[in-house]
Amino acid sequence: MQSRVRQWAQTVKRDTVCLYLAARDPRTPWYAKALAASVVAYALSPIDLIPDFIPIIGFFDDILLVPLGLWIAMRMVPDDVIEDCRVQATQLTERPTSKTAALVILAIWMGAAAAIGWVIYEAIAS
Template structure:
C-alpha cells in the first residue's frame, strides 16, 4: 500500500467517524458527556466555516489535519462499544447510500462566536495598553 492510499484510507475513516458522531449525538444510550462532546465536534466538523480559515498558509489546514481528527478520536473513545458499533453501521450505510453530507448551522454559529470572543479579547487587551 502506498502512502497516498494510506492517507486516503485515513481520510475516509475520519469522515465516517464524523458521521458516526452525528448519529451518536442522537443515540439514546449515549451518556451526557460524550453526547455534548460529540455535538460540539460534529457542529465544528460540519460547519461551513473553519476556526482557522484555509486561506491562511499552513495554519489554515491545522484544524482539518490535526485538531479535528484528534477531537473525533477522543470523542469516539468516550462512546460505549455497542453505541459505537450501532452508529458506525448507520454511518457506513449513510455514506454508502450517497446521502448528502449533513450541515451544521450551529457549528457555523459556534465558530463565529469564537471569532467574536477572540476579537473582543484582543481589542480589550490592546485598548488597555
C-alpha cells in the first residue's frame, strides 16, 4: 500500500512538471494553456490556499484538488505534447516553483483576513 501511494505521489509530481512544460509548448491550445498554467501555479505555489495545518481539509487540496486539476488540464492538451513533456519532465533535476501564485494566494488570505476584521469591527461598533 505504501509503495502504491509513493508511486502515485511521484506520478503527480511528474505530471505537474509535465503540465508546466505543456503550458509553454506552442502546440498546446490557448484554453488548455490557461487552465494548465492555473493548475500548475497552484500546485507549485509554496503557499496553499488551505494550509496543511488545518485538520483534514488542510490536505484536501493536495490529495484531491491538485490531481483533479491535473487530470482535467491534461485531457485538454494534445497527446503528442503530453508524451514529449513527460519525457522532458523525467529528465529535469529541479522542480519549478511559482512565486506569483504564492503572492496571489497570500493576497487572497490577506483579503479574507481584512474582510473578517471588518465584519468583526462592524459587529462591535454597532
